[in-house]
Every structure is written in structure tokens, then in C-alpha cells.
Amino acid sequence: MTSNEITSIVIAGGGTSGWMTAAALSHHFTSTFPDKKIAITLVESSQLGTIGVGEATIPTLRRFYQKLGFTDIDVIKATNATCKLGIEFKGWTDNNSNFIHPFGLFGQGTKEVPFIHYWLKAQKNASTNSNDLNDFSLGVNLAQQNKFFFPPEKPNSQLDIFDWALHFDAALFANLMREYSVNHGVQLIDNIIEVVNISPTSGNIDSLTFKDGTSVSADLFIDCSGFKALLIEGALKTGFDNWSHWLFNDSAVAVQSKITSTPITRTISQAKSAGWQWQIPLQNRMGNGYVFSSQYLDKESAKASLLADIDGDILHEPRSFTFTPGRRKKAWNKNCIAVGLSSGFLEPLESTSIALVETAIEKIILSFNTPHYNDNDINRFNEVNALEYERVRDFIIFHYKANQRNDSPMWQRYRDMEIPEKLAEKMQQFKETGNIIRYPWEIFGADSWLAVFNGLNYLPTNYDARADKMDNDYLQLHLEKMKKIIKQQVDNAPTHTQFLVKYCGYQP
Numbered sequence: 001m002t003s004n005e006i007t008s009i010v011i012a013g014g015g016t017s018g019w020m021t022a023a024a025l026s027h028h029f030t031s032t033f034p035d036k037k038i039a040i041t042l043v044e045s046s047q048l049g050t051i052g053v054g055e056a057t058i059p060t061l062r063r064f065y066q067k068l069g070f071t072d073i074d075v076i077k078a079t080n081a082t083c084k085l086g087i088e089f090k091g092w093t094d095n096n097s098n099f100i101h102p103f104g105l106f107g108q109g110t111k112e113v114p115f116i117h118y119w120l121k122a123q124k125n126a127s128t129n130s131n132d133l134n135d136f137s138l139g140v141n142l143a144q145q146n147k148f149f150f151p152p153e154k155p156n157s158q159l160d161i162f163d164w165a166l167h168f169d170a171a172l173f174a175n176l177m178r179e180y181s182v183n184h185g186v187q188l189i190d191n192i193i194e195v196v197n198i199s200p201t202s203g204n205i206d207s208l209t210f211k212d213g214t215s216v217s218a219d220l221f222i223d224c225s226g227f228k229a230l231l232i233e234g235a236l237k238t239g240f241d242n243w244s245h246w247l248f249n250d251s252a253v254a255v256q257s258k259i260t261s262t263p264i265t266r267t268i269s270q271a272k273s274a275g276w277q278w279q280i281p282l283q284n285r286m287g288n289g290y291v292f293s294s295q296y297l298d299k300e301s302a303k304a305s306l307l308a309d310i311d312g313d314i315l316h317e318p319r320s321f322t323f324t325p326g327r328r329k330k331a332w333n334k335n336c337i338a339v340g341l342s343s344g345f346l347e348p349l350e351s352t353s354i355a356l357v358e359t360a361i362e363k364i365i366l367s368f369n370t371p372h373y374n375d376n377d378i379n380r381f382n383e384v385n386a387l388e389y390e391r392v393r394d395f396i397i398f399h400y401k402a403n404q405r406n407d408s409p410m411w412q413r414y415r416d417m418e419i420p421e422k423l424a425e426k427m428q429q430f431k432e433t434g435n436i437i438r439y440p441w442e443i444f445g446a447d448s449w450l451a452v453f454n455g456l457n458y459l460p461t462n463y464d465a466r467a468d469k470m471d472n473d474y475l476q477l478h479l480e481k482m483k484k485i486i487k488q489q490v491d492n493a494p495t496h497t498q499f500l501v502k503y504c505g506y507q508p
């Protein structure tokens with residue numbers, strides 16, 4: 001098997017994914033091989049823009065920038081960010097319904113039996129529905145009341161565990177990553193890539209030629225050119241798995257608006273007749289967008305619907321996007337790795353695109369514990385990447401499959417559609433046993449699935465019989481205790497605004 005040595009890397013594209021890749025690789029190579037200079041160059045064009053959306057994240061983002069040495073406060077201050085405890089889904093069952101998918105746990109189980117089974121037992125025996133699952137989640141309760149504090153480093157019990165992410169200005173975050181990269185030796189070329197030159201013998205990418213006739217060559221190329229996928233698809237014709245038979249949304253219209261109240265700690269996803277509308281609160285503005293299916297709504301109607309549901313004055317003309325859900329058949333092909341939109345796209349219902357950028361970067365770093373790669377590295381990367389995309393895809397599909405809306409034929413079509421096998425297995429297992437199957441490389445854990453299962457009223461018919469070892473009265477006593485512990489923490493917590501003022505210099 002050939003071992004390919006790396007002495008130079010070119011990153012094509014300077015959006016969020018390009019600069020995150022540059023920052024992480026410059027950190028990795030300078031700290032892992034201090035004596036071996038690996039030249040990293042990023043090509044972007046000041047004449048071409050970035051996608052300019054992508055502002056809701058999940059907690060993995062925090063781990064990403066912490067590894068580079070940034071604190072949460074550094075990033076919040078630099079990017080006008082707010083704290084995000086989860087996503088509130090409105091109208092996904094009936095029009096007045098809502099539920100929160102928090103980044104945190106529900107309840108405290110025993111060593112043998114997860115909490116969900118005790119909760120199901122209590123539900124079965126309760127004369128009234130007195131135990132709302134949400135009462136057992138600190139994350140949900142903080143989010144509902146718009147309160148925030150740093151999660152304890154050493155939690156007393158599972159009841160104290162929650163996590164958080166950011167709503168941030170993606171352009172400011174890319175600037176932060178750019179500054180870090182340049183300070184860590186990344187060379188920047190401002191030019192337009194016109195030709196991707198392929199070696200006739202190896203089929204590898206040799207070099208990129210720019211509009212002014214100059215060129216750059218490297219051993220390894222990272223395609224961060226966005227939806228254009230200039231290298232991985234334009235040049236290498238890698239192929240794309242199209243998932244639009246499961247996810248009908250293929251369009252979005254987005255606009256920023258003035259903020260009209262104090263920023264909240266959750267992203268809003270409001271279901272609408274042909275898709276859903278997001279609200280992402282930053283310190284200084286609100287991000288809004290309608291993700292929809294062009295089979296059920298035209299662009300102008302989507303725009304009108306979006307604007308009708310925005311409180312504050314809009315800050316610019318709405319922008320339109322079209323996309324195809326799916327992933328590149330191989331994210332690593334020859335000497336080219338696709339990261340970000342060039343490697344695939346899943347609609348931002350669970351804010352996962354930037355998280356998939358992070359996991360791609362992590363895998364690149366794992367492949368380069370020595371400055372070489374071989375076919376095993378490529379195959380492993382592609383295998384894991386495919387699973388990560390598919391597991392996120394299935395989580396998103398579940399939201400649609402379990403919807404209960406009737407305001408357009410789209411929602412019925414989702415309910416009727418065949419779903420991927422692994423998702424069908426997970427749903428069936430939960431329905432019949434209350435157990436949540438964990439697949440390798442899933443980004444979302446059992447409590448995330450539980451939040452969405454419960455929020456969409458998809459509940460099991462049975463529970464683990466071992467929960468019956470606990471007497472009903474004793475169980476109810478414990479449940480009441482848990483609720484009390486959570487309520488006390490929420491009562492004592494500062495508001496999100498107080499938190500931002502105290503730590504982040506926010507001026508309401």
C-alpha cells in the first residue's frame with residue numbers, strides 16, 4: 001500500500017469551514033510535528049462571498065474552539081453570540097404545540113434502568129398526567145424561563161447535567177478563525193480559482209490555477225468551496241447521494257432583522273405549510289429564515305410568509321438559497337478531502353452543518369498522527385463520514401415522519417413515506433420497549449432522541465419490567481424530589497441577559 005507524505009496542504013475556500021479547517025490543522029501540525037514544517041495555504045477570493053448563513057450551533061462547537069485555546073467568553077464577545085440551550089419546535093404536531101430539544105438529560109435513573117422507564121411506569125399508573133417529562137430536564141426549564149449559568153464542572157447528579165452551544169455571527173467567527181490561522185503560519189492567497197489541474201497519471205489534483213494565471217500546488221487539497229464543490233465534484237467527479245426522496249426541502253429564504261426583545265436561549269423552529277421558519281437570536285440582531293420545499297411553495301410566497309412572521313424591521317433584502325440534501329459519495333477522494341457544504345448538506349433543522357465540519361476536521365487530524373496517509377486512512381474516513389451524515393439525516397427525517405400537521409399535502413406525504421432502515425429499527429425498538437438504540441457515530445444521544453420522541457407524541461407501549469421493582473408511591477416521591485431539585489436550580493439562576501451583562505459586556 002502506498003504511503004503518501006504530506007509537506008503542503010491547500011485549502012480551497014474561506015467560509016466557516018475553510019477557516020475552521022485552517023485553524024485546526026495549523027494548531028495540529030505545529031503542536032504535533034514542531035520540527036517538520038507543513039505549509040498550509042488557504043485560497044479565498046474577496047470578490048466572491050461566503051454563504052453568509054449558519055448561525056445556530058450545537059455544543060461540539062465549544063469543544064472545537066476550546067482546543068484552540070479560546071474560552072467561551074472570548075468567542076461570545078467576538079461574535080455577538082448568545083447562549084443556546086436547545087431548539088424549541090413550534091407547531092410540529094398541532095398549530096399550538098411546542099416542545100424543546102435541550103442539550104441535556106432527562107431525570108435520574110438507576111444503575112440498571114434508565115429514567116425513561118420509571119417515567120413511563122409513573123405515566124401508566126397516574127390517574128392524571130401529572131409528570132410532564134420536561135419537568136425532569138434542567139436544560140428545558142432554564143430554556144423555557146430564559147435563564148442561564150455555566151453547567152457545574154462536577155455535577156451532584158444527572159439532574160444537574162445540561163450542555164449549551166452558541167448562536168453566533170458566522171462571519172465574525174470565520175474572522176476569528178482567520179486571525180488565529182494567519183498567526184499560526186497559514187498563508188492566504190486572495191484569488192479566484194479557475195482551473196483545477198489533475199495529473200494524467202495518478203488522477204490526483206496537482207495544482208489550482210487562478211484567474212490571473214498564477215497557480216499553487218500541494219500534496220493534499222481540502223475542498224471548502226461550498227456548494228460549488230470545485231475540487232471534489234467539479235474536477236474529480238466524485239458523485240453525490242441525493243436524499244431528496246426523504247427530505248423534500250430544497251430552498252430557503254433568509255433575512256436578518258432588528259431585535260425587539262432580550263435574546264432568548266433557544267433557536268426557534270416554527271413549522272409552516274411548506275417547511276419551517278427559524279429564528280436565531282444574536283446580541284445585536286435576529287436571524288430569520290424559511291426553509292421550504294419548492295414542490296409546495298414558490299419563492300415569492302415563501303418570502304412573503306417569512307416577512308409576515310418577523311417582528312423587527314428587516315436589515316437587508318431577503319436572500320434566497322437552493323440546495324440538494326445529501327452527501328458526497330466519498331468525502332475523501334484521491335488527494336482531496338471535502339469539508340463543509342462541498343461534502344454534503346442537511347437542512348439546518350438541528351443546526352448540524354457546522355458540527356459536521358468539526359467532525360470532518362477531527363477525522364482529518366486523526367488521519368495525520370504521522371504526516372502520511374494511505375488507502376486505509378481514506379477508507380476509514382469515508383466510512384465514518386458516511387455514517388455521521390446518515391445518522392444526522394435520520395434524526396431530521398424523524399421530525400417529519402412523526403409530524404401531525406394537516407395544512408398541506410406535504411406533511412401527509414412525510415407521514416406516508418418509507419424511511420431509512422436504521423431509523424425504522426430505532427423507532428420500532430423505542431415504540432415496543434422504550435429503549436433507544438445507539439448507533440456508532442451518532443452525534444445525538446439518547447436524551448436528544450427522547451426529547452423529540454416525546455415532543456412529537458411518539459411514545460412506547462411498554463417499559464422495562466425491572467422498573468416495577470420500585471413501588472409506585474416511592475417512585476412518585478422520587479419524581480417529586482427530582483422536580484424540586486430542578487425547580488430550585490432554575491429559581492436561583494440568573495437570567496440570560498444578566499449572564500451576558502456580567503460576563504460578556506452585553507448592553508441590553
Ligand SMILES: Cc1cc2nc3c(=O)[nH]c(=O)nc-3n(C[C@H](O)[C@H](O)[C@H](O)COP(=O)(O)OP(=O)(O)OC[C@H]3O[C@@H](n4cnc5c(N)ncnc54)[C@H](O)[C@@H]3O)c2cc1C
Nearest residue numbers: 013014015016017050051054056193226340341348353354
Ligand atoms: C439556509 C441555510 C441555513 C443554514 N443554517 C445553519 C445553521 O443554523 N447552523 C449550521 O451549523 N449550519 C447552517 N448552515 C450551513 C452553514 O452555512 C455552512 O455549513 C457553513 O457556513 C460552512 O459553509 P462553507 O464554508 O462550506 O461554504 P461557503 O460559506 O459557501 O464558503 C465557500 C468559500 O469558497 C470560496 N470560493 C468559491 N468558489 C471560489 C473560487 N472559484 N475561487 C476562490 N474561492 C472560491 C467562497 O468565496 C467562500 O470563501 C446553513 C446553510 C443554509 C444554506
